[in-house]
Amino acid sequence: MITDNSTMQLLQQEMAIFIRRAEAARIAYLSEHDCDRSTYLLLQHLKKNGPVGLKAMSTSLQLDISTASRQIASLEAKGFVERTSDPKDARVSLLQLSEEGSSFLRRAKELRHQFFTLLLGEWSQEECEQFGQLLQKFNQTVEQFRQRKISLLKENEQ
Amino acid sequence: MITDNSTMQLLQQEMAIFIRRAEAARIAYLSEHDCDRSTYLLLQHLKKNGPVGLKAMSTSLQLDISTASRQIASLEAKGFVERTSDPKDARVSLLQLSEEGSSFLRRAKELRHQFFTLLLGEWSQEECEQFGQLLQKFNQTVEQFRQRKISLLKENEQ
DNA sequence: TCAATTAGTTGTAAGATACAACTATCGATA
DNA sequence: TATCGATAGTTGTATCTTACAACTAATTGA
Incomplete structure (x- = not known):
């Protein structure tokens, strides 16, 4: 049980700033070649969890299914995600990474790695x-x- | 210089999730009585930095001045912030916390403290x-x- | 005094997200 | 087996955070 007020104070303050800064930094230095946070998490999830339905995915990512639906739609439009309908349940369309999605993710990962290595050079x-x-x-x-x-x-x- | 890939991997992944989760948690458990992240940071800044102009404030917070302008406008509408024009420069309006703003911030801080204490009870x-x-x-x-x-x-x- | 700079506002846009209303499908049971 | 309630997914609408660009008003330096 924590009772120290100043610790909490620091934690809160820095968390709030962190959320803003982390995102701003990514946008400023990576945006050209990177994808946004949500895209990254989605692609990553699909890579790990093979073909899955939207519901299952949005549940594990703790996203509203409508949010996930739109994000996936945009990834589909870019050719990063493919859908096949589930033979066992016609309501479900199974999502998986395409070749392009896969290599895009690989590239994005590399870029992020480079950026973080640079950013955290002194750590x-x-x-x-x-x-x-x-x-x-x-x-x-x-x-x-x-x-x-x-x-x-x-x-x-x- | 960090070369360990898996460390970076973890860091990136968890950062992305953190940004989402931290915000979602705040909204889910505090939203009723709390204010959003930006409001909190703004009020906090005004409390610490006394009367300041928009430009100065947006610079320290690393926000575009237009963003800060809108956020301040909404805080003003709620009666949390007061402006007086700078006698030395009529372009500048000096911003400061009102009584209500001040007590709102106090209350919000308390609530956050309670929430974090509960959330991080095992830490x-x-x-x-x-x-x-x-x-x-x-x-x-x-x-x-x-x-x-x-x-x-x-x-x-x- | 006039041109260039600065403070601030407002229009517009984009991304992330949620809730609610809707469609299509599934599955259990009367 | 026909129907009704649950489930998967989409789309409309809305909010929040943010930025850039165009604009106004005030300032300052040459």
């Missing part, structure tokens, strides 16, 4: 690892909180 | 501190990078 390996792990832990904490909250609500409803 | 004091510091360091790194980049560009131009 030690250890700091980078720690930061990555703390971000991951935070994300997991939010996820767990969300689930706990939902189940609490459900219990209350009953 | 140790040390982890919180570390995370806050790493976020801060990252923000500073981006800021420095931006300035270096700009001055490099200027040198090249000459």
Whole structure:
């Protein structure tokens, strides 16, 4: 249990700034050759999770299905994603990376890697690892909180 | 210099997720009584930096002045911000927190503090501190990078 | 005094996101 | 098996954050 106010203060403040800065930096230095945050996450997800339906995907990414639907539509238009209808359920169209999507993702990853290497040139390996792990832990904490909250609500409803 | 690919991989991935999750969590659990990220940062800035003009403020916050102008306009409409024209320069209107703005900010801070305390209930004091510091360091790194980049560009131009 | 600069506003646009209304399909049961 | 409730997905609408560009009004330096 944390009671130290100034720690929280710092955390909040820097989180708010971080969200703004991180995005701005990506846009300023990568945008030409990169894709946006959402595209990146979507492509990444498709690469890892093979052919999946929109619902399944939006659920794992914690996105509203309408949001995912639009984003996928735009990726499809660019030729990065292909759909085949699920033989077992005609409502579902299975999504997967196309060749182009795949190589685009590879390229985007490389670029990001280069950019981060440059940006974090003065950081030690250890700091980078720690930061990555703390971000991951935070994300997991939010996820767990969300689930706990939902189940609490459900219990209350009953 | 970092060369470890998987560290970078983790960092990128978790950063992208973090931006989404952090915002979603705030909205989901605080939105009723809270203000958005930008409002929070603006109010906070005004509190710390007393009466300032729009330009000065948008520069320190690294926001386009048009963005800041609109956000301030909306805060003004809510009665959180007051403007007085600068006697030394009629183009400038000096912005400062009103009483309501001030107490709203106090309340928002408290709420956030409560929420974070709940969310990070399982985190140790040390982890919180570390995370806050790493976020801060990252923000500073981006800021420095931006300035270096700009001055490099200027040198090249000459 | 007049041209160039600066502060600020407003028009327009784009990306991320959500909710709600709708269509098409599925599956269980009466 | 015909129907009705649930589910997958799309589309309309809306909000938030942000930026760039065009504009106005005030300032300042030559």
